[in-house]
Amino acid sequence: MSLRPVIVGGGSAGMAAAIELAGAGVASVLVDEASRLGGVVYRGPLRAGVDLGYLGARYSKALKQLHTDFAACAEHVDVRLGSRVVGGDAQRLMVLDEHEQLQPLDYSHLLLAAGCHERNVPFPGWTLPGVMLLGGLQLQIKSNVVKPLGGTLIAGTGPLLPLVACQLHAAGAKVVGVYEACAFSRIARQSLALMNKPQLFLDGLSMLGYMKLHGIDMHYGWGVVSAQGEAELSGVSVAPYDAHWQADMSRVQRQPAQTLAVGYGFIPRTQLSQQLGLAHGFSDDGYLRADCNVWQQSSLAHIHLAGDMGGIRGGEAAMLTGRIAAVSMLQRRGVLDAEQAIERRERYLGRLAAITRFRSGVERYTARGPAQIELAQPDTVICRCEQVRREAIDVALAQGVEDMASLKMRTRVSMGDCQGRMCVGYCSDRLRAATGRADVGWLRPRFPLEPIPFSAFQHLGTEA
Amino acid sequence: MNKTYDIVIAGAGVIGASCAYQLSKRGNLRIALIDDKRPGNATRASAGGLWAIGESVGLGCGVIFFRMLSSQAKRQAHGAAVAVDSSTPHILPECFFDLALQSNALYPQLHEELIARHGMDFKFERTGLKYVIQDDEDQLYAEHIVRHIPHLQAQIRWLDRQALRQAEPAITEQAHGALEFLCDHQLSPFRLCDAYMEAARQNGVDLYPNTCVSQVLHHGGRIKGVRTEQAGDFHCDTLINAAGAWAAELSEWATGTRLPVNPVKGQIVLTERMPRLLDGCITTSDCYLAQKDNGEILIGSTTEEKGFDVTTTVPEITSLVQGAIRCMPQLAGVNLKRTWAGLRPGSPDELPILGPVDEMPGYFNACGHFRTGMLTSAITGVLLDKVIHNERTPLDLAPFLASRFERVAVPA
Numbered sequence: 106m107s108l109r110p111v112i113v114g115g116g117s118a119g120m121a122a123a124i125e126l127a128g129a130g131v132a133s134v135l136v137d138e139a140s141r142l143g144g145v146v147y148r149g150p151l152r153a154g155v156d157l158g159y160l161g162a163r164y165s166k167a168l169k170q171l172h173t174d175f176a177a178c179a180e181h182v183d184v185r186l187g188s189r190v191v192g193g194d195a196q197r198l199m200v201l202d203e204h205e206q207l208q209p210l211d212y213s214h215l216l217l218a219a220g221c222h223e224r225n226v227p228f229p230g231w232t233l234p235g236v237m238l239l240g241g242l243q244l245q246i247k248s249n250v251v252k253p254l255g256g257t258l259i260a261g262t263g264p265l266l267p268l269v270a271c272q273l274h275a276a277g278a279k280v281v282g283v284y285e286a287c288a289f290s291r292i293a294r295q296s297l298a299l300m301n302k303p304q305l306f307l308d309g310l311s312m313l314g315y316m317k318l319h320g321i322d323m324h325y326g327w328g329v330v331s332a333q334g335e336a337e338l339s340g341v342s343v344a345p346y347d348a349h350w351q352a353d354m355s356r357v358q359r360q361p362a363q364t365l366a367v368g369y370g371f372i373p374r375t376q377l378s379q380q381l382g383l384a385h386g387f388s389d390d391g392y393l394r395a396d397c398n399v400w401q402q403s404s405l406a407h408i409h410l411a412g413d414m415g416g417i418r419g420g421e422a423a424m425l426t427g428r429i430a431a432v433s434m435l436q437r438r439g440v441l442d443a444e445q446a447i448e449r450r451e452r453y454l455g456r457l458a459a460i461t462r463f464r465s466g467v468e469r470y471t472a473r474g475p476a477q478i479e480l481a482q483p484d485t486v487i488c489r490c491e492q493v494r495r496e497a498i499d500v501a502l503a504q505g506v507e508d509m510a511s512l513k514m515r516t517r518v519s520m521g522d523c524q525g526r527m528c529v530g531y532c533s534d535r536l537r538a539a540t541g542r543a544d545v546g547w548l549r550p551r552f553p554l555e556p557i558p559f560s561a562f563q564h565l566g567t568e569a
Numbered sequence: 570m571n572k573t574y575d576i577v578i579a580g581a582g583v584i585g586a587s588c589a590y591q592l593s594k595r596g597n598l599r600i601a602l603i604d605d606k607r608p609g610n611a612t613r614a615s616a617g618g619l620w621a622i623g624e625s626v627g628l629g630c631g632v633i634f635f636r637m638l639s640s641q642a643k644r645q646a647h648g649a650a651v652a653v654d655s656s657t658p659h660i661l662p663e664c665f666f667d668l669a670l671q672s673n674a675l676y677p678q679l680h681e682e683l684i685a686r687h688g689m690d691f692k693f694e695r696t697g698l699k700y701v702i703q704d705d706e707d708q709l710y711a712e713h714i715v716r717h718i719p720h721l722q723a724q725i726r727w728l729d730r731q732a733l734r735q736a737e738p739a740i741t742e743q744a745h746g747a748l749e750f751l752c753d754h755q756l757s758p759f760r761l762c763d764a765y766m767e768a769a770r771q772n773g774v775d776l777y778p779n780t781c782v783s784q785v786l787h788h789g790g791r792i793k794g795v796r797t798e799q800a801g802d803f804h805c806d807t808l809i810n811a812a813g814a815w816a817a818e819l820s821e822w823a824t825g826t827r828l829p830v831n832p833v834k835g836q837i838v839l840t841e842r843m844p845r846l847l848d849g850c851i852t853t854s855d856c857y858l859a860q861k862d863n864g865e866i867l868i869g870s871t872t873e874e875k876g877f878d879v880t881t882t883v884p885e886i887t888s889l890v891q892g893a894i895r896c897m898p899q900l901a902g903v904n905l906k907r908t909w910a911g912l913r914p915g916s917p918d919e920l921p922i923l924g925p926v927d928e929m930p931g932y933f934n935a936c937g938h939f940r941t942g943m944l945t946s947a948i949t950g951v952l953l954d955k956v957i958h959n960e961r962t963p964l965d966l967a968p969f970l971a972s973r974f975e976r977v978a979v980p981a
Contacts, residue, residue: 192881199883209883504767507778510606514613514759517863522841522906546606552881556841556904559890563901567888 108211109134109183110434111198113190113377114218116144117420118412118427120175122216125431127178129440134210135182136200138189141248144220144412145240146420147171148248155250159275163308171424190219192380192552195405199552207561214407214434217378217395218427221371221413224473225527227487227495228480229331231367235338239368243269246276255363256281258341260329262471264305265368267312270321280321281362286346286369286477289325291470298466301459330357330480332365341365350474370471371417376524376550383408385547388416390473391533393547400450401430409433418464425457478534488528490521498532502539509546512536519548522556574599574775576957577795577805579782579819582612583758583942584935585811586765587950592957593772600774601803602766603795605781609879611813611942614837614911615758616859616867618850619944621673622724622750623698625666626714627659628852629753630835630870630940660717664968665920669941671964672948673752679947680756687771689764691756692862696849698753699728699737701896702745707854711748724752739846739897755850755859758943765950782812785822792823792931807957809933814877814912816922816936820971824929828922829974830937832877833915835870838889841904846897855892865906868893881908915939923949923969924956933957934971 110126112119115137126133141148147168150157157165175182187203198210223238230236235254239261245251246269256279259266263285270280285292299306316323328346332338341362344352375385378395384404385393397403397410409430412423429450436446481487483496493516501515509532512518518532519525525532525548536545576592578585581604589602620629680693702708715725728736728747737747770776777800784796785808794804812819814832821827842864851858860866871885886908894900916922916937925933935953938945948963955962 194880207883505770505776505778508606510613511778515763524907549608551907551909552886553905553908556906558901559840559894559903559905560901561905562887562890563894565883565887567884567891 108213110214110216110438111136111210111212112216112218113198114144114220114412114414115139115142115184115186116218116220116412116423117147117171118218118220118423118430119144119216120147120171121424121427122218122411122431123182124174124178125428126435127181129435130181131435131438131440132181132183134185136185136188136190136198136210138187140186142175142184142186143168143172144420144423145244146423148244150250151248152250159277160247160272163304189555190377191554191557193377195381195408201553201557201561205558205561206564207557214409214437216409216411216427216430216434217381217403217414218411218423218430219374219377219414221373221417222526223368224370224372224530226329226367226369226477226480227485227528227531228329229482229485230333230338232486232489233332233334233338234336235334235363236332236365236367239265239269239366240371242364242366243272246272246278252276252278253364253366255279256361257364257366258282258284258343258360258362259366259368260284260286260327260341260343261366261368261370262286263368263370263467264309267309267316267323269366269368271312271315274315274319274321281360282322282324283316284324284327284329284343286328286350286474287326287470288348292325295466295470298462298469301462301466305463328352328477329365329367330354333359338363338365346474347476348474349476351476352480369477370473371413372530373414373417375414376526376554378403378410378414379547379550380552380554381405381408387543391537392530399454400433401426402433407437418460422457422460422464425453425460429453429457475534478531481531487531488516488518488521488525490523490527491517491519493518493528498535502535507536507540507542507545509533509536509548513548524548524550524554571801572601572803574601574803574805576600576807576809577803578602578809578811579795580604580811580813580816581762581766581776581778582610582811582813583615583762583765583946584813584938584949585809586762586769587946588809588811588935588953589769589774590765590772591950591954593769593774595954596772600769601777601805602769602774603777603780603782603797603800603803606779607815609814609832609834609877609910609912611911611913612762613759614835614909615943616837616857616869617756617758617761617861617943618698618753618857618859619673619676619755620698620750620753620850620852621669621944622666622718622721623700623753623852624941624944625661625669626718627661628700628714629698629850629857660714661919662968664965666718666721667964668921668948668969669944670752672945673754675947675951676754676756683764683768687764687768689760689767691761691764693754693756694862695754696859698750698850698852699733699747700749701733701740701747701851701853703741703743703853703896704745708745710854714748724750726751737848737851739899740851741896741898744896749849753850755861756943757862761943761946765946782819785819790930792929806931807933808931809935809953811935813936813942814914816914816934820934820936823932824926826926826928826971828934828936828971829917830922831874831915832912833939834873834875834878834910834912835940836873836881836885836889836908836910837870838868838886838893838905839907840866840868840900841906843903846899851896853892853896855895856889858893858897866900877912879910879912881910913938913940914942917974921945921949921969922971923952924966924971926971
């Protein structure tokens with residue numbers, strides 16, 4: 106057991122795991138693709154001298170705390186920034202380092218904490234410049250410290266909507282309206298669950314108060330229908346959504362906007378966990394995710410998962426699951442005995458329980474409405490990389506295509522650079538609806554998970 | 570859930586789909602095309618080269634196969650019946666040339682027919698195949714090839730250094746020249762398979778995707794059908810084994826004799842989309858390069874005997890990458906988008922296994938196509954349609970019958 110544990114993802118889960126390991130005297134290797142640790146939640150601004158007041162005092166405090174705790178154990182962590190894990194197997198990762206060279210990284214214990222990505226919803230105009238994903242927009246104001254142009258309309262579901270609306274306004278950007286897909290009554294029904302995190306609940310209420318004070322309208326039970334514009338976005342059409350997110354097209358309203366932020370939720374990243382051969386299952390709304398147990402352990406005993414990769418629960422839960430995974434690794438390495446490990450785990454699980462109840466409440470009211478996939482029109486692009494339109498998928502389904510691999514071959518969906526990250530959800534929904542089967546296959550991610558230069562191989566040997 | 574058909578085809582790769590298409594043209598047959606998606610399906614992994622001469626003389630996909638044989642022979646040193654080294658090209662027998670060239674000649678017509686009648690375009694492109702000569706050993710190899718195929722001189726062109734630079738400016742300036750095979754072209758492999766399959770469907774063939782054959786049914790010493798895991802029993806008088814790398818198991822269930830078909834793994838590398846950089850398909854003694862209709866350059870492929878393993882492995886990918894950069898230096902600045910591996914259905918003599926077997930009426934082979942399934946799919950569909958109907962075949966099937974192998978007894 107001479108190899109140090111390897112942690113993929115330097116967000117809150119990965120950092121917390123490294124801190125926990127270091128606390129027990131175990132050094133680790135932490136790999137992250139960004140130029141700064143912290144992940145999308147706690148990366149902070151990429152340039153110095155930025156006043157983060159517009160993000161709120163509690164956020165700034167948590168950001169500082171995490172980075173201070175991490176700095177205190179920095180000597181135990183070999184941090185490799187600007188490094189992307191592009192493949193691997195059960196013993197070795199392939200990392201594209203900051204010099205764009207491919208390096209093998211052997212491991213005996215691995216923690217995958219690579220987070221999630223945003224759910225893409227295809228609707229007419231969704232590929233226009235000016236249409237962004239909500240998390241991506243938030244990252245721009247948080248890390249790149251760049252404000253969107255003109256008026257921003259926010260459409261989606263969940264607590265991130267009012268948060269980003271307030272952050273945008275506080276940063277001096279104009280928010281023309283927030284459209285939450287679910288009805289207010291459905292959120293109200295989850296009040297009890299949401300009270301499990303009273304501070305978050307209060308924050309939520311005060312955000313709504315802030316929005317009201319500054320004249321930002323919050324529309325419950327409304328969602329996006331289409332986006333318009335010639336070369337770039339000029340307007341957004343919204344309409345009332347029913348409980349299944351079926352848009353009422355007789356009541357469409359058009360709002361002028363230069364930026365549309367779309368935030369219909371997050372899905373765990375699975376490209377790496379699939380490539381490593383871990384067992385996966387489908388979540389309730391049809392997305393693939395890697396299996397993990399109460400120790401955050403995957404189907405392979407030496408590989409753990411933490412943070413949103415093991416289920417979407419946000420930054421605070423990510424720290425706790427990162428710590429639990431680290432405790433499990435410490436036990437497997439003989440640093441902790443079973444009793445010590447269970448005692449620590451239970452402490453973290455106790456704190457996780459309230460977050461989990463809170464998140465379950467959020468999940469219930471943000472549950473995706475199945476009728477939203479009907480927004481895409483025959484000429485709407487579904488696969489951006491290969492420019493495949495809905496009509497090509499319609500034809501393939503009519504010709505008897507029944508599974509993801511066949512749909513890929515017939516239409517080229519998912520054959521582009523992103524390997525289907527953006528369109529797999531829509532395609533899976535359509536295939537499941539057409540065949541009535543729950544399992545229509547999923548895309549098998551191929552090495553490399555992201556395009557890499559040919560020159561990255563030039564120093565490698567060809568003997569196994 | 571019992572179903573009755575005249576013909577059941579097991580395997581909807583490019584071979585099974587071609588058989589289905591040709592048989593469906595008769596219009597009076599009930600045909601089921603059954604397919605079970607398994608990782609490594611060679612049709613989905615293929616490069617789509619129609620390298621009729623190239624593959625027959627051991628270039629293209631065959632060049633790495635040849636190198637493997639060559640290094641094995643060197644390792645074994647003594648006792649090899651045939652001395653194989655880099656100066657003796659690995660040239661397939663005359664019957665394979667006939668099969669490959671006749672099949673190749675069918676594609677232009679087939680391409681038009683599938684577009685016109687069925688709206689399916691498999692992206693046939695006339696490209697030629699250039700064997701790029703990078704050192705003296707390559708030169709010897711090329712000269713040997715030319716000496717072995719005097720009857721095909723009209724399809725061969727020598728390019729000197731300058732002619733090669735003019736034809737293919739992206740190829741390394743270090744290259745001495747090239748030997749071009751004028752009739753060797755390319756297509757999109759999965760589009761070819763989909764085109765056959767969709768045309769067959771339009772002609773009335775029933776498709777059963779994601780359906781796994783688990784047993785072969787017999788009655789009175791002949792084929793009576795197959796059992797499947799998902800769709801019950803299929804009754805039929807005729808069964809075509811087009812199961813690709815998995816054909817051995819099916820042959821054993823059907824006839825009691827296991828065909829010598831084994832998976833031969835090939836890894837492939839794909840670039841991002843590029844502007845048109847290559848005028849034709851390229852083969853070297855390291856790899857082949859084919860720029861496809863959408864601009865991606867496909868680089869293949871390894872030849873490995875690893876059972877049904879389809880993982881991609883860094884040393885093998887690295888060797889393809891380095892071989893490709895050697896031939897086309899600007900690739901060093903290009904992105905690699907994807908790698909994958911497929912399983913060629915290898916046969917011991919590299920010839921496909923086609924037609925009936927004496928001991929099992931109603932059973933037909935259409936398997937063992939090794940590295941040339943795309944190229945020989947067109948003629949395979951035609952041959953199977955003819956032989957099933959006891960009609961005269963456009964070429965002699967004898968060299969391709971399963972009976973050419975010594976029978977391998979199945980352990981009781």
